[in-house]
Amino acid sequence: MRFDASFEPRPATLDLWFIDLAIEASDDEWGLLAADERERAERLIIPSKRRQSVRARAALRRVLAGYVGEREAATLRFGYGDQGKPRLEHPDTPTFNLSHSHEIGLLGVVLGELELGIDVEHARPGRAFSSIAEHFFTLDEAAWLASLGPHDCARGFYRMWTHKEAYLKALGTGLSFSSRGFSLAVDDEPASLRSTSYPGDRAERWRFARLACPPGYAAAACWAGGPLELRCFVAPGSGPECGLEREPDSLLADRP
Helix, strand or coil: CCCCCCCCCCCCEEEEEEEECCCCCCHHHHHHCCHHHHHHHHCCCCHHHHHHHHHHHHHHHHHHHHHHCCCCHHHCCEEECCCCCEEECCCCCCEEEEEEECCEEEEEEECCCCCEEEEEEECCCCCCHHHHHHHHCCHHHHHHHHHCHHHHHHHHHHHHHHHHHHHHHHHCCHHHCCCCCEEEECCCCCCEEEEECCCCCCHHHEEEEEECCCCCEEEEEEEECCCCEEEEEECCCCCHHHCCCCCCCHHHHCCC
16 A cells, blocks of 8 residues: 655654554455564464554555555565564665554654654553552652652553653663663653663663553653654554544543
């Protein structure tokens, strides 16, 4: 599937593509996948996980084909880093990062090479947020969450969690670098990296953005480098109900 003729990639811009993962994967979408992608999907026992995998990878191929001018999305070839982070094997390749949770996928694409991480999470109020924070947040981060009180705890948790995941995905370390090895400040907008123990890294080189997303979700982006304009789109094969309806965090802020 080709993009509408009006779409034009722009430099210094982070394009965010929302993917509806509630729709059943079609035969055409299965047909877009490479053999290794199909094998990974077929190994998923839970039908919803299999659907998410196929829909997300098919949308990734369709979107990236529009950026590189490839006529057939199925012909795109991917390589993988040491921790499994994918990259597109194509001249003048854009940078991209894909995240999905429950029924929403979120793909970030930037022209050129830079470190980029995207995270989207299905927000589930009522979880043991303080207990989770004790295991995955630094002492400063956990103390900040505790200071919010019960009314804002869920909103604060997902804001912190998505920003931390976005940074880890931008680094491309997988689980080899602890989520307690760095500390974020997310009470101001935009968030900032207070400190990091990742070898050779510098906190000041990172930028963050809290992203608007469909109701029931929270999302964040992290990248190294200068400021980027943000644009939002709905991926090919997804309906308009996958678009943006509220400001970031509103799904949690307006709960009693």
